[in-house]
Structure formats: structure tokens, C-alpha cells
Amino acid sequence: MDAGWGGVSMLDGKVMKQTKKDVYRYGKLNTKLFDFCATLESGNHILEVYGAEPCCDGTTRWTFQVNGGKWEKMTIYNLNKYMAQKAIEGDTIVEYGDVTVDQKNRAQWHEVKIQGVFNKPIVIMGTPSFNGGHPLTLRVKDVTRTSFKWQMQEYVYLDGPHTKETISYMIVEEGYHQLYDGTKIAAGSAIFSSNYKSIKYQRKFFSKAPVVFTQITTELAHQPMTTRVRTTTNRYFRAVLKAEEKRRVRNKEEVSWVAWSESKDKTTLW
Numbered sequence: 001m002d003a004g005w006g007g008v009s010m011l012d013g014k015v016m017k018q019t020k021k022d023v024y025r026y027g028k029l030n031t032k033l034f035d036f037c038a039t040l041e042s043g044n045h046i047l048e049v050y051g052a053e054p055c056c057d058g059t060t061r062w063t064f065q066v067n068g069g070k071w072e073k074m075t076i077y078n079l080n081k082y083m084a085q086k087a088i089e090g091d092t093i094v095e096y097g098d099v100t101v102d103q104k105n106r107a108q109w110h111e112v113k114i115q116g117v118f119n120k121p122i123v124i125m126g127t128p129s130f131n132g133g134h135p136l137t138l139r140v141k142d143v144t145r146t147s148f149k150w151q152m153q154e155y156v157y158l159d160g161p162h163t164k165e166t167i168s169y170m171i172v173e174e175g176y177h178q179l180y181d182g183t184k185i186a187a188g189s190a191i192f193s194s195n196y197k198s199i200k201y202q203r204k205f206f207s208k209a210p211v212v213f214t215q216i217t218t219e220l221a222h223q224p225m226t227t228r229v230r231t232t233t234n235r236y237f238r239a240v241l242k243a244e245e246k247r248r249v250r251n252k253e254e255v256s257w258v259a260w261s262e263s264k265d266k267t268t269l270w
Helices: 076-083
Strands: 007-011 014-019 047-051 094-103 110-113 121-125 136-141 147-154 162-173 175-178 184-192 197-200 211-216 225-230 236-243 253-260
Touching: 094 110, 094 147, 121 136, 121 147, 121 184, 121 211, 121 253, 136 211, 136 225, 147 162, 162 175, 162 184, 184 197, 184 236, 211 225, 211 236, 236 253
Parallel strands: none
Antiparallel strands: 007 014, 007 047, 094 162, 110 147, 121 162, 136 147, 175 184, 184 253, 197 236, 211 253, 225 236
């Protein structure tokens, strides 16, 4: 598909990626203009792709990936193959650690190997140390059952490289959990944008408002962003994507979240 005037990709009626740029120009295909990452529940889903082309159109080939695995052609056979897969049983609820690295340039990504056995790991990065004075945010991508990638992202007006910092991270199994000391934990992910979105918890799971952690876990556009959370209650919270003041949020991204209640013995959260 040439899409010389741009186009849009949609999932279940929602716009996932939109562009006005030429998708196929001078023999080069820019797949990042249409691709996106989403967390899907069991059941049927509808993928729609529309493009505008002033001249002549070409053939189209789509691929998909499940939990960071092999890229597959989007055929009925391959889709049915993944539908028939048995669930993998994990035995880990929470894992945490820390990393100390520097950021050599904006293209460098750091990989963390996951030690536990998770079905659907939700990754949250902590607050970085303060060895370098330039402000930054943290971005995560390519989360699988065995690893994830992350980087320090200085804002656009800065040079990009950053000195060595230490950052903690937390991994939580997606879903709802109660620990032996009474602590309740909920974890999940959703697609967020520049408009506030509400995430509702399982009914009556929390008796008081939990502490909420959020983390951007895709990179559909290389733009330093962060999340802002407000209206945190025992039933839901609201969050939004934010960019630096002189720039606007250009696209949607997946945001992972963890809600953590206070335990009876006042256990430290993290």
C-alpha cells in the first residue's frame, strides 16, 4: 500500500496511528507510520487500515507479534494458531531491582533480563538518581515474559547523552493480587493520549485509595513524554500523557500501571 497522502490504522473502531506523510516513498517503506502496539483481551477484534494515494497503489502485507515473540504474517492460519495456544502458568507476582548506566545517545536502549516467571509482566521504572543536571524521563518498550528495554530520554531542547544514573524498577504480574500481609496489588495497561482517561479497578477490590505508579511502555513516536495521574480513589484513577511545555503530545502510547494498597503493618511500598 503506497498511501502517498498518508492514512490511518484502527483497532476496534479506535484510531491507533494516523499520518499525513507518504508511507512508501522512492522505494522505501516507512512502516513506523502505521504500526502500533496494543494489549488485547480474549475474543474477536477488528483491524482496519485506510490510505489515500494520488497515483497507483501497491500490494499490502501485514505482520503481527504476540508477547514479544516471532513476527508472523497476518493470515487466518497464523491467527488461529495463536488462538489455540494454551496459557502459560507463571509463578511470580512481584520482582524488583535496580540498574546503573549512562545514556550515550538518543538511539541507545538498555535491556533488563527478567528473572521470575511471569505470564504478562507490567514494568514500572522508579525515580532516577541525580548525577546529571539535565531533566529527563524514562521510557520502556518491547516488554516480553523474559526481558524489557528502557532508556533515559532527555527533553528535545537538550543534547541527548546523559551521565551515569541509578534507577530502580518493579515488575508486577498483570491482574489482581493479595499478599500474605493483606497488601492488595492491581496491575494492567491501556492506551493513553493527551486527554485524561479513567482506569476502573475491579469492584470493591480496594477499600481505600491505593498508590498508583504509571509507566509509558511503547515508543510509537520518539518523543520524550511522561504521565500525569490525578483523581485517585479506591474505585479508579485518571491519567494523561504530557510532553515538554513548548511541544504537544502527537500520538497515543501504551501506559502500564500498578495500584498498591497500604498493608496492615505499614510495609514500605518499594
